[in-house]
Amino acid sequence: MKVVVTRQLPNEIIEMLSNRYEEVVVWEKEDEPIPRERLLREIVDADGLLTNLTDKIDKELLSQATKLKVVSTLAVGFDNIDVVEAKKRGIQVGHTPGVLTEATADLTFALLLATSRRLVEGMDVIRENRWTSWGPFLLTGQQVHGATIGIIGMGRIGMSVAKRAKGFSMNILYHNRTRHLEAEEEFDATYCSMDDLLEQSDFVVLLVPSTKETHKMIGTAEFERMKKTAVFINTSRGTNVDEDALYKALESQSIYAAGLDVFEEEPISASHPLLKLNNITVLPHVGSASIQTRLQMAKLAVDNTICGLEGKTLIHEVK
Known part of the structure; x- marks a missing residue:
């Protein structure tokens, strides 16, 4: 053969x-x-x-x-x-x-932390010799502990992200095609509509598969519903997000920041408009890369x- x-x-x-x-x-x-x-x-x-x-x-x-x-x-x-x-x-x-559930959940939460606390920006400040003094609001970001996380897609990875969120005492909301009673019992997760999740979450994490139904499911209307302080994380598939709408939301600061491991076209071009923004953290599709x-x-x-x-x-x- x-x-x-x-x-x-x-x-x-x-x-x-x-x-x-x-x-x-x-x-x-x-x-x-x-x-x-x-x-x-x-x-x-x-x-x-x-x-x-x-x-x-x-x-x-x-x-x-x-x-x-x-x-x-x-x-x-x-x-x-x-x-x-x-x-x-x-x-x-x-x-x-x-087999990739835990590694992808690790990466998802790492991206959430790096984006909310501006870790890449902090490294750049040091590398570019711009750290001249301590400042009371130098590189301040969004607090993770005790915040509300909204998980869209409560599958295997969603459950593992919820487990990590529970360790940070986060309030867990989720939206799924059907209710996930195990998530509700084990992590005190609350099932809600997409609109309610988007409006209430400090962190919106997208973890759905790529299907006709999920194609560009997060676009202008969804970003407009999010808080101005919201952090959006996508470790599912790039085609699930309207990248033009995401760019406008970030550029206008109608949301706080985004962390992406996936893109509509991969590899993403270094000249892509998203990469010119300073309120985005990007990775080259390494969710399961342990x-x-x-x-x-x-x-x-x-x-x-x-x-x-x-x-x-x-x-x-x-x-």
Whole structure:
């Protein structure tokens, strides 16, 4: 069998495949996606594909993959994969939920703290030799302890963020498609409408998947409902936010600040208007980027691939 791996992974991960299968083709560059032309060429006679969120697995590609049995993505999100088309062709699709929950919750809360307390600005003040004296209001930000956090999307990561918020004695509001009784019982979280959450929260944290329903769900109307002191955090998907509306809200200071790990187009250009603002903290989509978590994700992606190739039920299959 032939397996195509679209990013360079640690040797012990690749060996899980190469010790079982005759041909394992690995794209040699870790920090650059495999060129589309190369992927289309390799997929023609591939039995398995271990991919990630930067690769577009669409109808064009799947129509050329006449032997393909499984697509396994090293990610929890799968909006880059035409799942419907894959299912039509009898191709199983696997992903890696669960293992990245705690790392992403850590990063979400780190971004919340860094943004509210202006940590990056503080580092810049020192690096640029602008720290001349202590001042009573030098780099003052928004207090986290005891504040109100509004979590949009109370899934696994939302629950873990709520757990961290509870440790900071925060008042927890949440909005979800359905009520989450466990969150209410364990963290004293309050279920509320989107409008109420936006109006009452000091911190608005977006943690929903990327779907047609969530596309640009946070836009002008939503930012206008937020407090002028509100901090907006997005570690879900960039397409869930109207970036033009976010820019206007930040530039006009109708909200206090924003912390983003994801963007509408990735990688974001260094010339993007958002990056010219000083009330924003940005990261290059590193929500799950702890060494331990990424190794777990890679192993799970390989296990899904092996299950698909050997006719077994995937450990985590996209339904």
